[in-house]
Amino acid sequence: MFAACADPKTIEGLTWLSCYLTSGKHLDFYWSFVTVLLLLAVTAPAALAMGFLGASAARSRLLPVSIMGKGYAAVVRGVPDIVFFLFFVIALDQGIEYLKSLAVCADHTWPWQGLEFRVCPEAKVPLGASSAFWHKAYGFGLAVFTFAIVFGAFAANVLYGAMNAVPKAQLETAEAYGMSHGQVFRRILVPQMWVYALPGLSNLWMILIKATPLLFLLGVKDIVYYARELGGSKTQAYEYPHPDWRLWYFLGLLVFYLIFTKVSELVLARLSARLNRGQATAGGEALRKAGS
Amino acid sequence: MSCWETVQAYAFRSIGFGENLLPKSDFTLCQQVTLIGSGLIWNIYFGVLALALGFFLAVGVALAKSSPRALVRKPAEWFVFVFRGSPLFIQFFLAYETLQLLPKAGVNVLGITVETAWTTRAWAGALFVLFLNTSAYAAEIFHGALKSIPKGDLEAAEAFGITGWQKFRRIQWPTMLRLGWPSYTNEAIFLFHATTLVFFSGFPAFRQMGDALYYANYFADKTFNPFVPYPIVAVYFICLTLIVTVIFAAVNRRLNRHLPSNVRSRIRLRPQFIR
Numbered sequence: 001m002f003a004a005c006a007d008p009k010t011i012e013g014l015t016w017l018s019c020y021l022t023s024g025k026h027l028d029f030y031w032s033f034v035t036v037l038l039l040l041a042v043t044a045p046a047a048l049a050m051g052f053l054g055a056s057a058a059r060s061r062l063l064p065v066s067i068m069g070k071g072y073a074a075v076v077r078g079v080p081d082i083v084f085f086l087f088f089v090i091a092l093d094q095g096i097e098y099l100k101s102l103a104v105c106a107d108h109t110w111p112w113q114g115l116e117f118r119v120c121p122e123a124k125v126p127l128g129a130s131s132a133f134w135h136k137a138y139g140f141g142l143a144v145f146t147f148a149i150v151f152g153a154f155a156a157n158v159l160y161g162a163m164n165a166v167p168k169a170q171l172e173t174a175e176a177y178g179m180s181h182g183q184v185f186r187r188i189l190v191p192q193m194w195v196y197a198l199p200g201l202s203n204l205w206m207i208l209i210k211a212t213p214l215l216f217l218l219g220v221k222d223i224v225y226y227a228r229e230l231g232g233s234k235t236q237a238y239e240y241p242h243p244d245w246r247l248w249y250f251l252g253l254l255v256f257y258l259i260f261t262k263v264s265e266l267v268l269a270r271l272s273a274r275l276n277r278g279q280a281t282a283g284g285e286a287l288r289k290a291g292s
Numbered sequence: 293m294s295c296w297e298t299v300q301a302y303a304f305r306s307i308g309f310g311e312n313l314l315p316k317s318d319f320t321l322c323q324q325v326t327l328i329g330s331g332l333i334w335n336i337y338f339g340v341l342a343l344a345l346g347f348f349l350a351v352g353v354a355l356a357k358s359s360p361r362a363l364v365r366k367p368a369e370w371f372v373f374v375f376r377g378s379p380l381f382i383q384f385f386l387a388y389e390t391l392q393l394l395p396k397a398g399v400n401v402l403g404i405t406v407e408t409a410w411t412t413r414a415w416a417g418a419l420f421v422l423f424l425n426t427s428a429y430a431a432e433i434f435h436g437a438l439k440s441i442p443k444g445d446l447e448a449a450e451a452f453g454i455t456g457w458q459k460f461r462r463i464q465w466p467t468m469l470r471l472g473w474p475s476y477t478n479e480a481i482f483l484f485h486a487t488t489l490v491f492f493s494g495f496p497a498f499r500q501m502g503d504a505l506y507y508a509n510y511f512a513d514k515t516f517n518p519f520v521p522y523p524i525v526a527v528y529f530i531c532l533t534l535i536v537t538v539i540f541a542a543v544n545r546r547l548n549r550h551l552p553s554n555v556r557s558r559i560r561l562r563p564q565f566i567r
Binding site for chain 2: 081082090091209211212228231251254258
């Protein structure tokens with residue numbers, strides 16, 4: 001990066017450190033923090049959408065739809081999330097390739113044969129010939145989808161509770177005015193539920209932040225991957241030889257997460273105070289008493 | 293190999309008894325159920341021990357956190373903040389790397405050489421991290437419970453001349469447990485779920501002796517079919533969750549036995565999963 005870094009073996013001290021910390025691999029490492037933030041930025045709305053769907057389904061008056069909505073939240077909550085992370089990534093990948101193989105392949109044999117999963121080369125997603133960028137993007141997309149499914153279940157639970165917390169009298173009044181069920185839902189229920197959902201959702205956000213290192217298990221080159229890769233001891237064959245520094249890299253990650261959660265806590269506390277301010281309704285009073 | 297023979301060979305594989313080699317081909321459902329169930333021993337080991345030890349540290353930290361003295365309160369606050377504010381996954385990695393730095397030959401303490409190699413093994417190192425982690429989460433729960441003890445109860449105790457240790461032993465302790473217990477039940481369940489992270493976070497599975505998810509992952513890697521092993525893990529964990537809930541609900545009934553039935557605190561599963 002700097003001119004002085006052309007021959008790293010000859011430099012020492014701070015210059016060495018500044019060159020070391022700006023080497024190509026380290027720039028990748030810094031970008032991977034952006035990956036984590038990007039994941040959070042994409043997953044949070046996606047999970048919220050999934051949760052909204054799940055909660056609306058659970059409230060449905062059609063029994064099968066309601067069972068589906070409740071079952072979705074119940075199953076995901078009863079099982080360790082990491083099982084889902086490991087399961088969904090393979091299951092989704094295979095499911096997509098199987099569906100594609102039905103469309104593009106000539107022979108439609110059952111792909112799970114003995115010890116392998118086999119579809120014709122044209123059905124591979126992404127195609128073997130496509131660029132590394134597409135492979136990365138596909139892996140990231142699968143990860144986002146998995147996170148959205150798992151956290152959608154938690155969000156569904158929170159939103160379902162929030163929907164039930166909206167005072168019944170409000171909904172009955174709306175019905176008395178002749179609104180249809182859809183109108184009550186859109187005009188009365190949804191606008192009012194957020195203030196009840198906020199404590200649960202902010203809790204969920206904290207959990208989501210702390211779940212991001214699991215990206216590593218999904219095969220995305222994230223901060224954990226780079227911390228292991230860069231921290232491992234490097235012999236003289238490398239440009240910047242150093243002993244095993246993984247401890248320091250992980251300490252850095254720990255500090256990153258601590259700062260991140262602390263900042264989120266402060267922001268969410270302000271948001272909550274803002275939402276609750278001047279709520280003179282019965283709901284606002286209940287929230288005030290609940291101390292949130 | 294019949295199913296019963298498989299059970300005999302692999303039921304205790306995860307703790308080093310029975311057949312040494314894991315199945316390599318012709319995977320049967322029986323093998324998967326047995327081996328994954330065998331791995332569950334580790335999850336139960338980590339969960340039960342971390343909970344049992346962590347309970348006492350958690351109560352201590354909760355009391356320290358409510359202390360009026362900053363010298364006692366600040367360390368407790370930092371302990372809770374560090375372990376609750378960072379991912380368990382990172383904590384595992386960090387602990388493993390730290391324990392790796394201990395001298396291989398052992399540490400010399402007062403002329404006696406203390407072995408250090410065992411600390412990097414999962415049964416000790418990961419248990420230690422889980423113990424600290426659950427202590428921090430439970431301490432926060434008990435701290436909240438301590439704060440929500442009705443003021444009237446404490447004033448009544450003082451009016452009766454009950455102070456200091458007596459007040460803690462007779463008034464604060466039982467009320468704290470009763471108020472904190474529903475959340476503590478959730479904490480226990482999530483701790484059991486968190487034990488699945490151990491063998492994916494630096495700690496190697498010594499001689500392929502791993503937990504339930506480790507074996508499930510092994511089968512999924514070998515067969516390229518995730519639809520069998522992972523649901524097996526899921527079913528095992530749902531059963532484990534049910535058992536934990538039943539045990540904790542029994543304790544909850546005992547803690548609440550003096551109250552009329554309409555004011556008892558119920559145990560509700562709440563979504564707080566990943567640490």
